[in-house]
Amino acid sequence: MKKTILITGASRGFGRIWAEAFLKRGDNVIATARNIESLNDLVNSYGSSILPLQLDVTNRTQSFEVINKAHQHFGQLDVVINNAGYGLFGTIEEASEQEARDQFEANVFGTLWVSQAAIPLMRTQGNGHIIQVSSVLGIAAIPNLGLYNASKWAVEAISESMAAEIKGFGIHTTLVEPIGYSTDWAGPSAVHSTTIPAYDELRAVVYEQLQNMPFGNPDATAEAILKVVDAENPPLRIFLGKTALPWVNQVYSDRLAQWGQWNDVSVAAHG
Structure with a gap:
Protein backbone atom coordinates (compact mmCIF):
# COMPACT_ATOMS: atom_id res chain seq x y z
CA MET A 1 0.00 0.00 0.00
CA LYS A 2 1.28 3.47 -0.90
CA LYS A 3 2.45 5.45 2.13
CA THR A 4 2.92 9.17 2.73
CA ILE A 5 6.26 9.83 4.40
CA LEU A 6 7.83 13.04 5.64
CA ILE A 7 11.61 13.15 5.98
CA THR A 8 13.54 16.02 7.55
CA GLY A 9 17.06 16.74 6.35
CA ALA A 10 16.29 15.13 2.98
CA SER A 11 18.84 17.07 0.92
CA ARG A 12 21.75 14.69 1.52
CA GLY A 13 23.00 11.68 3.44
CA PHE A 14 20.53 9.16 4.82
CA GLY A 15 17.58 11.50 4.26
CA ARG A 16 18.28 11.81 0.56
CA ILE A 17 18.89 8.08 0.09
CA TRP A 18 15.72 7.11 1.92
CA ALA A 19 13.58 9.72 0.16
CA GLU A 20 14.60 8.35 -3.21
CA ALA A 21 14.03 4.74 -2.08
CA PHE A 22 10.45 5.54 -1.07
CA LEU A 23 9.82 7.48 -4.27
CA LYS A 24 11.17 4.66 -6.42
CA ARG A 25 8.65 2.23 -5.03
CA GLY A 26 5.74 4.63 -5.47
CA ASP A 27 5.26 6.28 -2.08
CA ASN A 28 4.47 9.95 -1.54
CA VAL A 29 7.35 11.84 0.06
CA ILE A 30 7.43 15.21 1.76
CA ALA A 31 11.12 16.08 1.60
CA THR A 32 12.18 18.92 3.87
CA ALA A 33 15.45 20.81 3.83
CA ARG A 34 16.78 24.25 4.57
CA ASN A 35 17.56 24.62 0.86
CA ILE A 36 14.92 22.90 -1.26
CA GLU A 37 16.71 23.72 -4.52
CA SER A 38 18.88 20.70 -3.70
CA LEU A 39 15.76 18.58 -4.25
CA ASN A 40 15.02 19.83 -7.78
CA ASP A 41 16.30 16.68 -9.48
CA LEU A 42 13.96 14.51 -7.40
CA VAL A 43 11.05 16.78 -8.29
CA ASN A 44 11.96 16.50 -11.98
CA SER A 45 12.10 12.71 -11.72
CA TYR A 46 9.09 12.00 -9.52
CA GLY A 47 6.73 14.93 -10.11
CA SER A 48 3.67 15.10 -7.88
CA SER A 49 4.85 12.20 -5.70
CA ILE A 50 7.30 14.51 -3.95
CA LEU A 51 6.49 17.70 -2.07
CA PRO A 52 9.63 19.69 -1.23
CA LEU A 53 9.18 22.03 1.73
CA GLN A 54 11.66 24.40 3.31
CA LEU A 55 12.14 23.68 6.99
CA ASP A 56 14.48 24.75 9.74
CA VAL A 57 13.61 22.22 12.43
CA THR A 58 14.84 24.54 15.17
CA ASN A 59 11.88 26.80 14.37
CA ARG A 60 8.92 25.32 16.27
CA THR A 61 6.29 27.42 14.51
CA GLN A 62 7.63 26.50 11.09
CA SER A 63 7.77 22.81 12.07
CA PHE A 64 4.04 22.83 12.86
CA GLU A 65 3.24 24.74 9.68
CA VAL A 66 5.18 22.31 7.51
CA ILE A 67 3.67 19.21 9.12
CA ASN A 68 0.16 20.59 8.69
CA LYS A 69 0.82 21.63 5.09
CA ALA A 70 2.18 18.17 4.28
CA HIS A 71 -0.89 16.51 5.80
CA GLN A 72 -3.27 18.80 3.94
CA HIS A 73 -1.46 18.26 0.64
CA PHE A 74 -1.64 14.47 0.63
CA GLY A 75 -4.55 14.04 3.05
CA GLN A 76 -2.58 11.59 5.17
CA LEU A 77 0.69 11.36 7.08
CA ASP A 78 1.74 7.77 7.67
CA VAL A 79 5.39 8.14 8.62
CA VAL A 80 7.60 10.93 9.92
CA ILE A 81 11.37 10.41 9.85
CA ASN A 82 13.29 12.87 12.02
CA ASN A 83 16.63 12.78 10.25
CA ALA A 84 17.82 16.41 10.39
CA GLY A 85 20.84 17.03 12.61
CA TYR A 86 24.61 17.21 12.66
CA GLY A 87 27.68 16.37 14.75
CA LEU A 88 29.69 18.74 16.93
CA PHE A 89 33.32 17.64 17.26
CA GLY A 90 35.16 18.85 20.33
CA THR A 91 35.81 17.97 23.96
CA ILE A 92 33.47 19.16 26.68
CA GLU A 93 35.86 21.93 27.67
CA GLU A 94 36.30 23.11 24.09
CA ALA A 95 32.63 23.51 23.18
CA SER A 96 31.43 27.10 23.26
CA GLU A 97 28.06 28.02 24.75
CA GLN A 98 26.64 28.79 21.31
CA GLU A 99 27.94 25.54 19.83
CA ALA A 100 26.40 23.55 22.69
CA ARG A 101 23.05 25.32 22.38
CA ASP A 102 23.00 24.96 18.60
CA GLN A 103 23.72 21.24 18.86
CA PHE A 104 20.73 20.71 21.13
CA GLU A 105 18.51 23.06 19.13
CA ALA A 106 19.01 20.98 15.98
CA ASN A 107 19.31 17.44 17.30
CA VAL A 108 17.00 17.52 20.31
CA PHE A 109 14.54 20.38 19.99
CA GLY A 110 14.22 19.96 16.23
CA THR A 111 13.24 16.32 16.74
CA LEU A 112 10.89 17.32 19.57
CA TRP A 113 9.08 20.04 17.59
CA VAL A 114 8.46 17.84 14.56
CA SER A 115 7.27 14.99 16.78
CA GLN A 116 4.91 17.28 18.68
CA ALA A 117 3.50 18.56 15.40
CA ALA A 118 2.94 15.07 13.98
CA ILE A 119 1.37 13.38 17.00
CA PRO A 120 -2.03 15.18 16.98
CA LEU A 121 -2.56 14.39 13.30
CA MET A 122 -1.61 10.75 13.74
CA ARG A 123 -3.72 10.51 16.90
CA THR A 124 -6.74 11.72 14.93
CA GLN A 125 -5.97 9.23 12.14
CA GLY A 126 -5.61 6.43 14.67
CA ASN A 127 -2.29 5.33 13.19
CA GLY A 128 1.20 6.49 12.27
CA HIS A 129 4.89 5.83 12.74
CA ILE A 130 7.51 8.27 14.03
CA ILE A 131 11.09 7.26 13.27
CA GLN A 132 13.85 9.07 15.12
CA VAL A 133 17.36 8.94 13.70
CA SER A 134 19.49 8.53 16.78
CA SER A 135 22.95 6.95 16.83
CA VAL A 136 24.85 4.16 18.46
CA LEU A 137 26.43 7.12 20.30
CA GLY A 138 23.02 7.66 21.86
CA ILE A 139 23.72 4.49 23.84
CA ALA A 140 27.48 4.55 24.36
CA ALA A 141 29.52 7.75 24.47
CA ILE A 142 33.00 8.38 23.14
CA PRO A 143 35.42 11.30 23.73
CA ASN A 144 35.48 14.38 21.50
CA LEU A 145 31.80 14.06 20.63
CA GLY A 146 30.35 14.66 24.08
CA LEU A 147 27.70 17.20 23.12
CA TYR A 148 26.62 15.13 20.14
CA ASN A 149 26.48 12.03 22.37
CA ALA A 150 24.37 13.96 24.88
CA SER A 151 21.95 15.19 22.21
CA LYS A 152 21.31 11.65 21.00
CA TRP A 153 20.96 10.33 24.56
CA ALA A 154 18.26 12.98 24.99
CA VAL A 155 16.54 11.84 21.79
CA GLU A 156 16.63 8.27 23.12
CA ALA A 157 14.97 9.24 26.41
CA ILE A 158 12.36 11.48 24.81
CA SER A 159 11.47 8.83 22.26
CA GLU A 160 11.26 5.95 24.73
CA SER A 161 8.85 7.92 26.90
CA MET A 162 6.93 9.10 23.83
CA ALA A 163 6.59 5.53 22.56
CA ALA A 164 4.80 4.48 25.74
CA GLU A 165 2.59 7.57 25.65
CA ILE A 166 1.35 7.29 22.07
CA LYS A 167 1.19 3.56 21.39
CA GLY A 168 -2.40 3.48 22.65
CA PHE A 169 -3.34 5.79 19.78
CA GLY A 170 -2.00 3.33 17.21
CA ILE A 171 1.25 5.30 16.69
CA HIS A 172 4.54 3.39 16.53
CA THR A 173 7.93 4.82 17.49
CA THR A 174 11.30 3.58 16.26
CA LEU A 175 14.80 4.74 17.18
CA VAL A 176 17.23 4.08 14.33
CA GLU A 177 20.78 3.84 15.70
CA PRO A 178 23.46 3.88 13.00
CA ILE A 179 27.13 3.27 13.63
CA GLY A 180 29.75 4.85 11.32
CA TYR A 181 28.78 5.33 7.66
CA SER A 182 30.52 6.92 4.71
CA THR A 183 28.37 10.04 4.56
CA ASP A 184 29.44 13.66 4.92
CA TRP A 185 28.35 13.63 8.59
CA ALA A 220 22.68 -0.26 1.99
CA THR A 221 20.49 1.30 4.70
CA ALA A 222 17.57 1.93 2.35
CA GLU A 223 16.32 -1.67 2.43
CA ALA A 224 16.43 -1.66 6.24
CA ILE A 225 14.35 1.52 6.46
CA LEU A 226 11.79 0.12 4.02
CA LYS A 227 11.46 -2.99 6.20
CA VAL A 228 11.03 -0.91 9.37
CA VAL A 229 8.36 1.25 7.74
CA ASP A 230 6.50 -1.78 6.38
CA ALA A 231 6.66 -3.85 9.58
CA GLU A 232 3.34 -4.59 11.26
CA ASN A 233 5.09 -4.37 14.64
CA PRO A 234 8.19 -2.22 14.13
CA PRO A 235 10.95 -2.28 16.75
CA LEU A 236 11.44 0.48 19.29
CA ARG A 237 15.16 0.30 18.54
CA ILE A 238 17.20 -0.99 15.61
CA PHE A 239 20.91 -0.69 14.88
CA LEU A 240 22.25 0.07 11.40
CA GLY A 241 25.64 -1.47 10.76
CA LYS A 242 27.30 -4.80 11.58
CA THR A 243 29.68 -3.55 14.29
CA ALA A 244 27.04 -1.84 16.45
CA LEU A 245 25.73 -4.83 18.42
CA PRO A 246 29.15 -6.32 19.32
CA TRP A 247 30.36 -2.94 20.58
CA VAL A 248 27.21 -2.22 22.62
CA ASN A 249 27.29 -5.75 24.07
CA GLN A 250 30.76 -4.99 25.43
CA VAL A 251 29.71 -1.57 26.73
CA TYR A 252 26.72 -2.98 28.61
CA SER A 253 28.73 -5.93 29.92
CA ASP A 254 31.25 -3.50 31.40
CA ARG A 255 28.49 -1.37 32.93
CA LEU A 256 26.75 -4.34 34.53
CA ALA A 257 30.06 -5.58 35.93
CA GLN A 258 30.83 -2.24 37.55
CA TRP A 259 27.33 -1.87 38.98
CA GLY A 260 27.71 -5.38 40.40
CA GLN A 261 31.08 -4.60 41.98
CA TRP A 262 29.57 -1.61 43.81
CA ASN A 263 26.22 -3.20 44.61
CA ASP A 264 26.94 -3.59 48.34
CA VAL A 265 27.48 0.15 48.56
CA SER A 266 24.34 0.77 46.51
CA VAL A 267 22.20 -1.48 48.72
CA ALA A 268 23.56 0.08 51.91
CA ALA A 269 22.66 3.53 50.54
CA HIS A 270 18.99 2.48 50.45
CA GLY A 271 18.73 2.72 54.24
Whole structure:
Protein backbone atom coordinates (compact mmCIF):
# COMPACT_ATOMS: atom_id res chain seq x y z
CA MET A 1 0.00 0.00 0.00
CA LYS A 2 1.28 3.47 -0.90
CA LYS A 3 2.45 5.45 2.13
CA THR A 4 2.92 9.17 2.73
CA ILE A 5 6.26 9.83 4.40
CA LEU A 6 7.83 13.04 5.64
CA ILE A 7 11.61 13.15 5.98
CA THR A 8 13.54 16.02 7.55
CA GLY A 9 17.06 16.74 6.35
CA ALA A 10 16.29 15.13 2.98
CA SER A 11 18.84 17.07 0.92
CA ARG A 12 21.75 14.69 1.52
CA GLY A 13 23.00 11.68 3.44
CA PHE A 14 20.53 9.16 4.82
CA GLY A 15 17.58 11.50 4.26
CA ARG A 16 18.28 11.81 0.56
CA ILE A 17 18.89 8.08 0.09
CA TRP A 18 15.72 7.11 1.92
CA ALA A 19 13.58 9.72 0.16
CA GLU A 20 14.60 8.35 -3.21
CA ALA A 21 14.03 4.74 -2.08
CA PHE A 22 10.45 5.54 -1.07
CA LEU A 23 9.82 7.48 -4.27
CA LYS A 24 11.17 4.66 -6.42
CA ARG A 25 8.65 2.23 -5.03
CA GLY A 26 5.74 4.63 -5.47
CA ASP A 27 5.26 6.28 -2.08
CA ASN A 28 4.47 9.95 -1.54
CA VAL A 29 7.35 11.84 0.06
CA ILE A 30 7.43 15.21 1.76
CA ALA A 31 11.12 16.08 1.60
CA THR A 32 12.18 18.92 3.87
CA ALA A 33 15.45 20.81 3.83
CA ARG A 34 16.78 24.25 4.57
CA ASN A 35 17.56 24.62 0.86
CA ILE A 36 14.92 22.90 -1.26
CA GLU A 37 16.71 23.72 -4.52
CA SER A 38 18.88 20.70 -3.70
CA LEU A 39 15.76 18.58 -4.25
CA ASN A 40 15.02 19.83 -7.78
CA ASP A 41 16.30 16.68 -9.48
CA LEU A 42 13.96 14.51 -7.40
CA VAL A 43 11.05 16.78 -8.29
CA ASN A 44 11.96 16.50 -11.98
CA SER A 45 12.10 12.71 -11.72
CA TYR A 46 9.09 12.00 -9.52
CA GLY A 47 6.73 14.93 -10.11
CA SER A 48 3.67 15.10 -7.88
CA SER A 49 4.85 12.20 -5.70
CA ILE A 50 7.30 14.51 -3.95
CA LEU A 51 6.49 17.70 -2.07
CA PRO A 52 9.63 19.69 -1.23
CA LEU A 53 9.18 22.03 1.73
CA GLN A 54 11.66 24.40 3.31
CA LEU A 55 12.14 23.68 6.99
CA ASP A 56 14.48 24.75 9.74
CA VAL A 57 13.61 22.22 12.43
CA THR A 58 14.84 24.54 15.17
CA ASN A 59 11.88 26.80 14.37
CA ARG A 60 8.92 25.32 16.27
CA THR A 61 6.29 27.42 14.51
CA GLN A 62 7.63 26.50 11.09
CA SER A 63 7.77 22.81 12.07
CA PHE A 64 4.04 22.83 12.86
CA GLU A 65 3.24 24.74 9.68
CA VAL A 66 5.18 22.31 7.51
CA ILE A 67 3.67 19.21 9.12
CA ASN A 68 0.16 20.59 8.69
CA LYS A 69 0.82 21.63 5.09
CA ALA A 70 2.18 18.17 4.28
CA HIS A 71 -0.89 16.51 5.80
CA GLN A 72 -3.27 18.80 3.94
CA HIS A 73 -1.46 18.26 0.64
CA PHE A 74 -1.64 14.47 0.63
CA GLY A 75 -4.55 14.04 3.05
CA GLN A 76 -2.58 11.59 5.17
CA LEU A 77 0.69 11.36 7.08
CA ASP A 78 1.74 7.77 7.67
CA VAL A 79 5.39 8.14 8.62
CA VAL A 80 7.60 10.93 9.92
CA ILE A 81 11.37 10.41 9.85
CA ASN A 82 13.29 12.87 12.02
CA ASN A 83 16.63 12.78 10.25
CA ALA A 84 17.82 16.41 10.39
CA GLY A 85 20.84 17.03 12.61
CA TYR A 86 24.61 17.21 12.66
CA GLY A 87 27.68 16.37 14.75
CA LEU A 88 29.69 18.74 16.93
CA PHE A 89 33.32 17.64 17.26
CA GLY A 90 35.16 18.85 20.33
CA THR A 91 35.81 17.97 23.96
CA ILE A 92 33.47 19.16 26.68
CA GLU A 93 35.86 21.93 27.67
CA GLU A 94 36.30 23.11 24.09
CA ALA A 95 32.63 23.51 23.18
CA SER A 96 31.43 27.10 23.26
CA GLU A 97 28.06 28.02 24.75
CA GLN A 98 26.64 28.79 21.31
CA GLU A 99 27.94 25.54 19.83
CA ALA A 100 26.40 23.55 22.69
CA ARG A 101 23.05 25.32 22.38
CA ASP A 102 23.00 24.96 18.60
CA GLN A 103 23.72 21.24 18.86
CA PHE A 104 20.73 20.71 21.13
CA GLU A 105 18.51 23.06 19.13
CA ALA A 106 19.01 20.98 15.98
CA ASN A 107 19.31 17.44 17.30
CA VAL A 108 17.00 17.52 20.31
CA PHE A 109 14.54 20.38 19.99
CA GLY A 110 14.22 19.96 16.23
CA THR A 111 13.24 16.32 16.74
CA LEU A 112 10.89 17.32 19.57
CA TRP A 113 9.08 20.04 17.59
CA VAL A 114 8.46 17.84 14.56
CA SER A 115 7.27 14.99 16.78
CA GLN A 116 4.91 17.28 18.68
CA ALA A 117 3.50 18.56 15.40
CA ALA A 118 2.94 15.07 13.98
CA ILE A 119 1.37 13.38 17.00
CA PRO A 120 -2.03 15.18 16.98
CA LEU A 121 -2.56 14.39 13.30
CA MET A 122 -1.61 10.75 13.74
CA ARG A 123 -3.72 10.51 16.90
CA THR A 124 -6.74 11.72 14.93
CA GLN A 125 -5.97 9.23 12.14
CA GLY A 126 -5.61 6.43 14.67
CA ASN A 127 -2.29 5.33 13.19
CA GLY A 128 1.20 6.49 12.27
CA HIS A 129 4.89 5.83 12.74
CA ILE A 130 7.51 8.27 14.03
CA ILE A 131 11.09 7.26 13.27
CA GLN A 132 13.85 9.07 15.12
CA VAL A 133 17.36 8.94 13.70
CA SER A 134 19.49 8.53 16.78
CA SER A 135 22.95 6.95 16.83
CA VAL A 136 24.85 4.16 18.46
CA LEU A 137 26.43 7.12 20.30
CA GLY A 138 23.02 7.66 21.86
CA ILE A 139 23.72 4.49 23.84
CA ALA A 140 27.48 4.55 24.36
CA ALA A 141 29.52 7.75 24.47
CA ILE A 142 33.00 8.38 23.14
CA PRO A 143 35.42 11.30 23.73
CA ASN A 144 35.48 14.38 21.50
CA LEU A 145 31.80 14.06 20.63
CA GLY A 146 30.35 14.66 24.08
CA LEU A 147 27.70 17.20 23.12
CA TYR A 148 26.62 15.13 20.14
CA ASN A 149 26.48 12.03 22.37
CA ALA A 150 24.37 13.96 24.88
CA SER A 151 21.95 15.19 22.21
CA LYS A 152 21.31 11.65 21.00
CA TRP A 153 20.96 10.33 24.56
CA ALA A 154 18.26 12.98 24.99
CA VAL A 155 16.54 11.84 21.79
CA GLU A 156 16.63 8.27 23.12
CA ALA A 157 14.97 9.24 26.41
CA ILE A 158 12.36 11.48 24.81
CA SER A 159 11.47 8.83 22.26
CA GLU A 160 11.26 5.95 24.73
CA SER A 161 8.85 7.92 26.90
CA MET A 162 6.93 9.10 23.83
CA ALA A 163 6.59 5.53 22.56
CA ALA A 164 4.80 4.48 25.74
CA GLU A 165 2.59 7.57 25.65
CA ILE A 166 1.35 7.29 22.07
CA LYS A 167 1.19 3.56 21.39
CA GLY A 168 -2.40 3.48 22.65
CA PHE A 169 -3.34 5.79 19.78
CA GLY A 170 -2.00 3.33 17.21
CA ILE A 171 1.25 5.30 16.69
CA HIS A 172 4.54 3.39 16.53
CA THR A 173 7.93 4.82 17.49
CA THR A 174 11.30 3.58 16.26
CA LEU A 175 14.80 4.74 17.18
CA VAL A 176 17.23 4.08 14.33
CA GLU A 177 20.78 3.84 15.70
CA PRO A 178 23.46 3.88 13.00
CA ILE A 179 27.13 3.27 13.63
CA GLY A 180 29.75 4.85 11.32
CA TYR A 181 28.78 5.33 7.66
CA SER A 182 30.52 6.92 4.71
CA THR A 183 28.37 10.04 4.56
CA ASP A 184 29.44 13.66 4.92
CA TRP A 185 28.35 13.63 8.59
CA ALA A 186 31.98 13.93 9.72
CA GLY A 187 32.88 16.19 6.79
CA PRO A 188 31.06 19.27 5.48
CA SER A 189 28.04 18.67 7.72
CA ALA A 190 30.07 18.72 10.93
CA VAL A 191 30.99 21.60 13.24
CA HIS A 192 34.37 21.65 15.00
CA SER A 193 35.06 23.52 18.22
CA THR A 194 38.20 25.62 18.60
CA THR A 195 40.78 23.18 19.89
CA ILE A 196 42.78 23.33 23.13
CA PRO A 197 46.29 21.88 22.72
CA ALA A 198 46.01 19.86 25.95
CA TYR A 199 43.59 17.53 24.14
CA ASP A 200 45.61 17.08 20.95
CA GLU A 201 46.94 13.67 21.94
CA LEU A 202 43.50 12.36 22.89
CA ARG A 203 42.00 13.81 19.74
CA ALA A 204 44.61 12.05 17.60
CA VAL A 205 43.80 8.71 19.23
CA VAL A 206 40.05 9.18 18.70
CA TYR A 207 40.50 10.19 15.06
CA GLU A 208 42.76 7.20 14.42
CA GLN A 209 40.16 4.87 15.90
CA LEU A 210 37.44 6.42 13.76
CA GLN A 211 39.56 6.17 10.61
CA ASN A 212 40.18 2.48 11.29
CA MET A 213 36.48 1.71 11.64
CA PRO A 214 34.83 -0.37 8.90
CA PHE A 215 32.40 2.31 7.74
CA GLY A 216 29.14 1.14 6.25
CA ASN A 217 27.72 1.91 2.83
CA PRO A 218 24.85 4.40 3.35
CA ASP A 219 23.02 3.12 0.26
CA ALA A 220 22.68 -0.26 1.99
CA THR A 221 20.49 1.30 4.70
CA ALA A 222 17.57 1.93 2.35
CA GLU A 223 16.32 -1.67 2.43
CA ALA A 224 16.43 -1.66 6.24
CA ILE A 225 14.35 1.52 6.46
CA LEU A 226 11.79 0.12 4.02
CA LYS A 227 11.46 -2.99 6.20
CA VAL A 228 11.03 -0.91 9.37
CA VAL A 229 8.36 1.25 7.74
CA ASP A 230 6.50 -1.78 6.38
CA ALA A 231 6.66 -3.85 9.58
CA GLU A 232 3.34 -4.59 11.26
CA ASN A 233 5.09 -4.37 14.64
CA PRO A 234 8.19 -2.22 14.13
CA PRO A 235 10.95 -2.28 16.75
CA LEU A 236 11.44 0.48 19.29
CA ARG A 237 15.16 0.30 18.54
CA ILE A 238 17.20 -0.99 15.61
CA PHE A 239 20.91 -0.69 14.88
CA LEU A 240 22.25 0.07 11.40
CA GLY A 241 25.64 -1.47 10.76
CA LYS A 242 27.30 -4.80 11.58
CA THR A 243 29.68 -3.55 14.29
CA ALA A 244 27.04 -1.84 16.45
CA LEU A 245 25.73 -4.83 18.42
CA PRO A 246 29.15 -6.32 19.32
CA TRP A 247 30.36 -2.94 20.58
CA VAL A 248 27.21 -2.22 22.62
CA ASN A 249 27.29 -5.75 24.07
CA GLN A 250 30.76 -4.99 25.43
CA VAL A 251 29.71 -1.57 26.73
CA TYR A 252 26.72 -2.98 28.61
CA SER A 253 28.73 -5.93 29.92
CA ASP A 254 31.25 -3.50 31.40
CA ARG A 255 28.49 -1.37 32.93
CA LEU A 256 26.75 -4.34 34.53
CA ALA A 257 30.06 -5.58 35.93
CA GLN A 258 30.83 -2.24 37.55
CA TRP A 259 27.33 -1.87 38.98
CA GLY A 260 27.71 -5.38 40.40
CA GLN A 261 31.08 -4.60 41.98
CA TRP A 262 29.57 -1.61 43.81
CA ASN A 263 26.22 -3.20 44.61
CA ASP A 264 26.94 -3.59 48.34
CA VAL A 265 27.48 0.15 48.56
CA SER A 266 24.34 0.77 46.51
CA VAL A 267 22.20 -1.48 48.72
CA ALA A 268 23.56 0.08 51.91
CA ALA A 269 22.66 3.53 50.54
CA HIS A 270 18.99 2.48 50.45
CA GLY A 271 18.73 2.72 54.24
